[in-house]
Amino acid sequence: xxxxxxxxxxxxxxxxxxxxxxxxVTGAGDGIGRRIALAYAEQGATVILLGKTQExxxxxxxxxxxxxxxxxxxxxxxxxxxxxxxxxxVAETIRNNFGKLDGLLHNAGIxxxxxxxxxxxxxxxxxxxxxxxxxxxMLTQTLLPLLKSSGSASIIFTSSGVGRKGRAYWGAYSVSKxxxxxxxQILADEMEVMNTVRVNSINPGATRPRMRxxxxxxxxxxxxxxxxxxxxxxxx
Numbered sequence: 001x002x003x004x005x006x007x008x009x010x011x012x013x014x015x016x017x018x019x020x021x022x023x024x025v026t027g028a029g030d031g032i033g034r035r036i037a038l039a040y041a042e043q044g045a046t047v048i049l050l051g052k053t054q055e056x057x058x059x060x061x062x063x064x065x066x067x068x069x070x071x072x073x074x075x076x077x078x079x080x081x082x083x084x085x086x087x088x089x090v091a092e093t094i095r096n097n098f099g100k101l102d103g104l105l106h107n108a109g110i111x112x113x114x115x116x117x118x119x120x121x122x123x124x125x126x127x128x129x130x131x132x133x134x135x136x137x138m139l140t141q142t143l144l145p146l147l148k149s150s151g152s153a154s155i156i157f158t159s160s161g162v163g164r165k166g167r168a169y170w171g172a173y174s175v176s177k178x179x180x181x182x183x184x185q186i187l188a189d190e191m192e193v194m195n196t197v198r199v200n201s202i203n204p205g206a207t208r209p210r211m212r213x214x215x216x217x218x219x220x221x222x223x224x225x226x227x228x229x230x231x232x233x234x235x236x
Contacts, residue, residue: 013235019044022098024143026079027108029056032204036105039231041069048094051108052078073097079108079135080127087142100149105156105234106136106180112172125172132176137183147197156234157184157201164203202233 023040027033029051041047041064049057054076064072077090094101112128113120140155147153162170163177181201188199 007233007236011232011236013043013232016044017235018103021045021102022048022094022100023103023105024048024050024075024094024101025105025107026050026139028060029053033105033107034060036107036231036234037072038063038067038069039235040103041072042067043235044070045103046070046072046098048073048075048098050075050077050090052076052080079131079139082130082134082138084138084142087138090139091142091146094143094146101143101146101153102150103154103156104140104143104147105158106140107158108135109158109176110173114169114173115171116169117171120171128172128176129179132173133179133183136180140183140187144197148194151196152198153196154198154200155187157181157199159184159201159203161203161205 018040021040021044023045025033025037025040025047028037028047028049033051034056037047037049037060047064047070049060049072051057054074057074057076061072061074064070075090075093077086081087109132110128112124115121136157147155157180159181160174160177162174163181166174166178184199184201191197191199
């Protein structure tokens with residue numbers, strides 16, 4: 001049964017609370033994905049950095065190394081691919097190197113055009129849906145056996161306010177976030193029976209990644225909150 005929670009007022013992540021955990025973070029090359037990956041590594045996790053731009057995830061890898069956190073792993077991958085074999089190869093690589101997976105954070109996503117439904121380009125619509133919904137589904141499905149092997153795994157989807165209440169001109173992005181909310185609720189209900197994988201979705205709010213800048217180009221970046229480097233909700 002899906003429920004809405006907020007972070008407990010007295011929550012503070014204990015040091016090394018993710019010691020020995022292996023966590024895959026998508027969209028780990030920059031923005032909030034990078035910050036989350038660093039936060040997980042700081043707490044002792046081995047972080048698998050998934051992103052479509054190898055140079056970006058390599059930079060995050062190097063930062064983790066320089067700060068002497070547990071060694072990360074690189075996973076160059078583009079969620080725009082529709083080939084099921086490619087997703088299975090990601091799972092097999094993780095299985096061969098780690099044996100299981102303790103956490104999966106779906107952070108990657110694209111905004112697409114902010115046009116009216118009437119004028120939205122079909123090609124762009126399909127691209128947004130592939131990256132934000134279909135790719136998320138395919139990756140989740142193929143990684144579920146590894147997550148179940150953990151015995152106490154967690155999946156986090158990234159939601160949005162426009163995925164709870166539709167707003168004009170948010171087009172495919174808004175629809176994709178409605179879909180993700182549904183996917184998270186269905187999967188949570190299914191996993192509750194087995195009690196092996198926790199499923200949550202987090203709305204990070206108005207952070208300051210490039211996607212937000214694209215959505216609100218006139219906005220002053222200094223009036224928009226930056227992702228908290230401790231990211232307590234994602235650690236919780």
